[in-house]
Amino acid sequence: xxxxxxxxxxxxxxxxxxxxxxxxxxxxxxxxxxxxxxxxxxxxxxxxxxxxxxxxxxxxxxxxxxxxxxxxxxxxxxxxxxxxxxxxxxxxxxxxxxxxxxxxxxxxxxxxxxxxxxxxxxxxxxxxxxxxxxxxxxxxxxxxxxxxxxxxxxxxxxxxxxxxxxxxxxxxxxxxxxxxxxxxxxxxxxxxxxxxxxxxxxxxxxxxxxxxxxxxxxxxxxxxxxxxxxxxxxxxxxxxxxxxxxxxxxxxxxxxxxxxxxxxxxxxxxxxxxxxxxxxxxxxxxxxxxxxxxxxxxxxxxxxxxxxxxxxxxxxxxxxxxxxxxxxxxxxxxxxxxxxxxxxxxxxxxxxxxxxxxxxxxxxxxxxxxxxxxxxxxxxxxxxxxxxxxxxxxxxxxxxxxxxxxxxxxxxxxxxxxxxxxxxxxxxxxxxxxxxxxxxxxxxxxxxxxxxxxxxxxxxxxxxxxxxxxxxxxxxxxxxxxxxxxxxxxxxxxxxxxxxxxxxxxxxxxxxxxxxxxxxxxxxxxxxxxxxxxxxxxxxxxxxxxxxxxxxxxxxxxxxxxxxxxxxxxxxxxxxxxxxxxxxxxxxxxxxxxxxxxxxxxxxxxxxxxxxxxxxxxxxxxxxxxxxxxxxxxxxxxxxxxxxxxxxxxxxxxxxxxxxxxxxxxxxxxxxxxxxxxxxxxxxxxxxxxxxxxxxxxxxxxxxxxxxxxxxxxxxxxxxxxxxxxxxxxxxxxxxxxxxxxxxxxxxxxxxxxxxxxxxxxxxxxxxxxxxxxxxxxxxxxxxxxxxxxxxxxxxxxxxxxxxxxxxxxxxxxxxxxxxxxxxxxxxxxxxxxxxxxxx
Numbered sequence: 001x002x003x004x005x006x007x008x009x010x011x012x013x014x015x016x017x018x019x020x021x022x023x024x025x026x027x028x029x030x031x032x033x034x035x036x037x038x039x040x041x042x043x044x045x046x047x048x049x050x051x052x053x054x055x056x057x058x059x060x061x062x063x064x065x066x067x068x069x070x071x072x073x074x075x076x077x078x079x080x081x082x083x084x085x086x087x088x089x090x091x092x093x094x095x096x097x098x099x100x101x102x103x104x105x106x107x108x109x110x111x112x113x114x115x116x117x118x119x120x121x122x123x124x125x126x127x128x129x130x131x132x133x134x135x136x137x138x139x140x141x142x143x144x145x146x147x148x149x150x151x152x153x154x155x156x157x158x159x160x161x162x163x164x165x166x167x168x169x170x171x172x173x174x175x176x177x178x179x180x181x182x183x184x185x186x187x188x189x190x191x192x193x194x195x196x197x198x199x200x201x202x203x204x205x206x207x208x209x210x211x212x213x214x215x216x217x218x219x220x221x222x223x224x225x226x227x228x229x230x231x232x233x234x235x236x237x238x239x240x241x242x243x244x245x246x247x248x249x250x251x252x253x254x255x256x257x258x259x260x261x262x263x264x265x266x267x268x269x270x271x272x273x274x275x276x277x278x279x280x281x282x283x284x285x286x287x288x289x290x291x292x293x294x295x296x297x298x299x300x301x302x303x304x305x306x307x308x309x310x311x312x313x314x315x316x317x318x319x320x321x322x323x324x325x326x327x328x329x330x331x332x333x334x335x336x337x338x339x340x341x342x343x344x345x346x347x348x349x350x351x352x353x354x355x356x357x358x359x360x361x362x363x364x365x366x367x368x369x370x371x372x373x374x375x376x377x378x379x380x381x382x383x384x385x386x387x388x389x390x391x392x393x394x395x396x397x398x399x400x401x402x403x404x405x406x407x408x409x410x411x412x413x414x415x416x417x418x419x420x421x422x423x424x425x426x427x428x429x430x431x432x433x434x435x436x437x438x439x440x441x442x443x444x445x446x447x448x449x450x451x452x453x454x455x456x457x458x459x460x461x462x463x464x465x466x467x468x469x470x471x472x473x474x475x476x477x478x479x480x481x482x483x484x485x486x487x488x489x490x491x492x493x494x495x496x497x498x499x500x501x502x503x504x505x506x507x508x509x510x511x512x513x514x515x516x517x518x519x520x521x522x523x524x525x526x527x528x529x530x531x532x533x534x535x536x537x538x539x540x541x542x543x544x545x546x547x548x549x550x551x552x553x554x555x556x557x558x559x560x561x562x563x564x565x566x567x568x569x570x571x572x573x574x575x576x577x578x579x580x581x582x583x584x585x586x587x588x589x590x591x592x593x594x595x596x597x598x599x600x601x602x603x604x605x606x607x608x609x610x611x612x613x614x615x616x617x618x619x620x621x622x623x624x625x626x627x628x629x630x631x632x633x634x635x636x637x638x639x640x641x642x643x644x645x646x647x648x649x650x651x652x653x654x655x656x657x658x659x660x661x662x663x664x665x666x667x668x669x670x671x672x673x674x675x676x677x678x679x680x681x682x683x684x685x686x687x688x689x690x691x692x693x694x695x696x697x698x699x700x701x702x703x704x705x706x707x708x709x710x711x712x713x714x715x716x717x718x719x720x721x722x723x724x725x726x727x728x729x730x731x732x733x734x735x736x737x738x739x740x741x742x743x744x745x746x747x748x749x750x751x752x753x754x755x756x757x758x759x760x761x762x763x764x765x766x767x768x769x770x771x772x773x774x775x776x777x778x779x780x781x782x783x784x785x786x787x788x789x790x791x792x793x794x795x796x797x798x799x800x801x802x803x804x805x806x807x808x809x810x811x812x813x814x815x816x817x818x819x820x821x822x823x824x825x826x827x828x829x830x831x832x833x834x835x836x837x838x839x840x
Contacts, residue, residue, distance in 0.1 A: 100378075101435045105378050107146060109375070110148060111372055112340075114319045114345060114366065115154065115366070116155065116156055116345075117157055118365040118366055120167045121157070130390065132174065136174055138174075150180060152182065153275060153320075154186055154190065154319050156184065156190055157189060157192075157203075168208075169207045183245045183273060186202055191248070196293065199294070205226050205228070209227045212227075218233055218234050220232055223257040228247040232245075241269050242268035243273060244273070248275045249276060250301070250302065251296055252454035255297060255306050258306055259310075262306075262313065271315045272302070272313060274302055277320070278339055279321045282325045285299040286300060288320075289799070290800075294825075296452075298452070301452040309444060310441075311439060311440075311443070312438055313331060313337055317342070318340070319343040321341060321343055322344070322346040323341055324386070324425045338430055342370075344366050344369035346360045348363045349395060349397075351394060352398050355405055357410070359405045359410040359412065360406070367388055367396050367397075367405075369386060370388075370389070372387060380431060386427060402421050404421060449504050449816040451836065451837040453836050454836070456481070456835050457483065457833045458510065462487070463484045464481050464483050464484070464485070464832055465481060467821060467835075468526050469810040471817075472559075473587075474812060476508060478501070481833045482526065486513075488519070489520055489521075490520075494522055497514065499511045515553070515555075516555070521542070522541075523543075527581055529584050529591055531589040535558050536556070538583075539552060539583045541579045549576070555568070570593045573625065576597065577608075578595050578596065579596050580638065581594065582594050586643050590615065590616055590647055591643075592614045592649050594611065607635045612625070629653065629666070629668075629680070634656045639651055644699070644700055648669065649698075652683060653665075663691055663692055664684060667681055677732075683726055688712045690712075691711070692708065695753055701730060703785070705754060705756060707764050709722075709751075721750055724740055726739070727786075739783075742770070745770075749768050750768075750776075751767045751805065751807065752766045757811055757814060762811075763780055765807040767807060777796075778797045780794055780819060780838070781794070796819050797834065798836070803824045804821050805821065808821070818838075
């Protein structure tokens, strides 16, 4: 894919056309310098071969007569009568013999309001406040410029304070009184000054909630009862528009709502407004959420998971970063998406003398600048025009001459754009067909199932721990976890909760309490498996009688989260303790449960065996309890199980039958009836050191891979574990020998999880403290069926702050996978369950 980026250097007085061929993706935006704004350190954007921009014939610059609008001097722009608009024959429209726009040829305007935060914070609440002047300018110019809509780009306030919101409220009341349609969206400063950063604590909805807009014919509605995500509608004859306002660092739920909304308006031309999207040089802002340690989307997320997918999206507008940028990029359906950043908030007044230090200073407010988009149906063009409502104000501009100080005149850095307001950074045009009917609506996600970090649990109180994930061949998945959000059964008592998702991470069904009405005591260590139709079974350890012993329970559900079979006890023998269950399932829904069992005390009090039991899809018994380990001396623990398409299964576990407290990894194979298929074998090739916490994944043909924690190599420090893996065929014969999964061996690598595709390719995830500082990240790496690397190791969690632990993984038949983990990115000592989707 390619994009276009156009930037003009006034100091050079020439038009610079940059054609950069980098791939779209991963630039990381740097840290802020105190104002809550982020700076980039790489671009992650690709540049196009063609610009689609109006080319100048002369020096590349347009002349101004002082009103901030361009005059024509042979530069390829229509002649103007001084107002910056094309010459007219008296009806306000350019001369044309064949316009093709019928009765709707009049130009019309949309106004973009950049960040107003400093008007509410640094200016007095009186008639001289520039925010009021901006709104009044819009009302005064409504007829002259045929203003049809106004879009606020976020950061309405600076500190989320009542006094600031009152100014914003009164400013927009000017538009309300004049019946000017407008939309609003919160920015990051509209959540300040909360610690931790909580979207729920913004006062935005107290002043700009849905109630304010009820009854307005152009207001469409919102996501839920809050207006953080909302949509508005307006029409110009046959040209129908949808303005979709998306919250700061949008959650996956908000993006799912937005995708569904756009799809429901296939005949609308869509403008997306969101606060944090582009940054300097037209790159995507990458740290919208991470800087505040909240789960949410970056600018690239909004592009990948929303804007690029719909054929009727033609524009994305944003603020947040002090700059003026324009880039165009093809969407997945071949449509051009015009992306625009307009934010002049760091412009500070200069009443005279040297003005080279009037950018990014403590007195900056924005100097009244706003952006006007002029839609010209006769020309099938859109013109960007930049105005200030402080024209002629000598207390802001020297001699009242409009200029921009965050430019080459600024000696303190932050040279963001041309100082001349008529330069092409601020006044430009692009082609857009307004007269032709919209093409047939199309949605295309490029068959991608990836999604950015999302919160899995809906209830945020208490702790959510130890997730387990399962996926069907087409990518539907379910995540289960221990949940302490409900304190009605006693503080610190966990329930098992599950939530279902569609391919790509949108909700399939809402949170359900798996253990149902049996909530007393502890329910923990869940495991889940899913069949090809999305039916799933959850198993867990349950101590509802609070005797600290525990049984293994199971319950079955269909793909919608409704019960298939009721809660049942898995273990036949109730004596002793049963714990740490795991479950695997065939495509038709038959399943096997394994667990640690202390019901037989003949091998020593407190020594556990590994048990297994098989079931039909309806939960009735297929085969009775079997003891998996054939040597019962010493402890056996940490079982894991995987099944092939015919019901054959393999169990792996840690075995310390010589009771030397070191342990090896064992495996044993069984057929669908629970009879042995191959003998117990030692999985790890090197027996020195410790091996523990094995996991197994299996392809439909029965080939399998085992991964485990291994301390056989002491070169990275005594007691430091690596993650090893080894592959076998369906009969337990080696396919590839032990490989070290983690490429960086320093520090600790723990808690592996594994999943296989239908072809035998596999991915492993684990918690990693490679720098040995006690803080873990979730890493992953992908391999082909022969054990050769196919996906280099990557950090799964987008936010590296705090602890990320206990990852689990599920994979579809094509190898696309989801990883879920427990995350405390905000360091409040409570964990949430997060998940991320990745394409193979």
